[in-house]
Amino acid sequence: MINTIIFDLAAVLIDWDPKYLYRKIFKTEEEVMYFLQNICTPDWNEEQDAGRTIAEAEEYLIAKFPEHEENIQAFYGRYPEMLGQEISGTVTILRKLKESQKYKLYALTNWSAETFPVALEKFSFLTWFDGIVVSGTEKNRKPFASFYQTLLNRYQIKPTTAIFIDDNPLNVRGAEQVGISSIHFTSPEQLRQALQEKSILV
Known part of the structure; x- marks a missing residue:
């Protein structure tokens, strides 16, 4: 589940x-x-x-x-x-997941530790996550298995109970290699449909 x-x-x-x-x-x-x-x-x-x-x-x-x-x-x-701005369609999906209170929400991002505070200041929805793992802070990044494992270990996540969403096919494959089911993101509409098919979004 x-x-x-x-x-x-x-x-x-x-x-x-x-x-x-x-x-x-x-x-x-x-x-x-x-x-x-x-x-x-x-x-x-x-x-x-x-x-x-x-x-x-x-x-x-x-x-x-x-x-x-x-x-x-x-x-x-x-x-x-x-x-630029937030990708509003995806932020709407994130909000619905947050409001459902059914899921733990995490971010796994390739981002410089020195510039990530700029994003934190600009995008208030980043506070909705239960945890964010930033590659520049960890000195490791996607698609390396050890980076995904950092998130799994830190928040005691079982790979089989998680879904990972990323626009980069290499990063999707990296997640799948550590046992996390993944969605290759192409648009908010495509993501919504994929989550509906998995009965995660109604």
């Missing part, structure tokens, strides 16, 4: 996108995409999610691309400008 729902945050409940910032910095979409695909890349950002400090990250990248020092520093220096 399912008694625990575990949510990813970015792209599921929170609209986070570096393009929101860099469209203000560069003149063309091509410049934006080049910068985010070749300089401040997802792989570089993932290291901060895994616990590398922002100071270390900036020092490393500026040494490689000194001509982009200001643009690199903007990634974290202007971090709030990357945060």
Whole structure:
């Protein structure tokens, strides 16, 4: 019997996108995409999610691309400008689950420990969770099995009683490999249907 729902945050409940910032910095979409695909890349950002400090990250990248020092520093220096609004359809689902009082609700997120307080201040629904495990704090991240296990151990969750929701197929597979049934999130409407099919939402 399912008694625990575990949510990813970015792209599921929170609209986070570096393009929101860099469209203000560069003149063309091509410049934006080049910068985010070749300089401040997802792989570089993932290291901060895994616990590398922002100071270390900036020092490393500026040494490689000194001509982009200001643009690199903007990634974290202007971090709030990357945060859009809550994804309201998913927040509505979260609210209904909370109000039902049938489920424990947790968040398992790949997020820098240094920038997560920005999200906590902006999004009040984060207080609805019974616990949040942040990769940057743990110095571990999805899709590694040990990161999911941190959540399971800390809150005494049995994998067979939980469902995990994430937009990244790699993270979904990671959860399934430790025995947690998962939903690959594509939209609030798709999530609602999936939860209805599992009799979690009426």
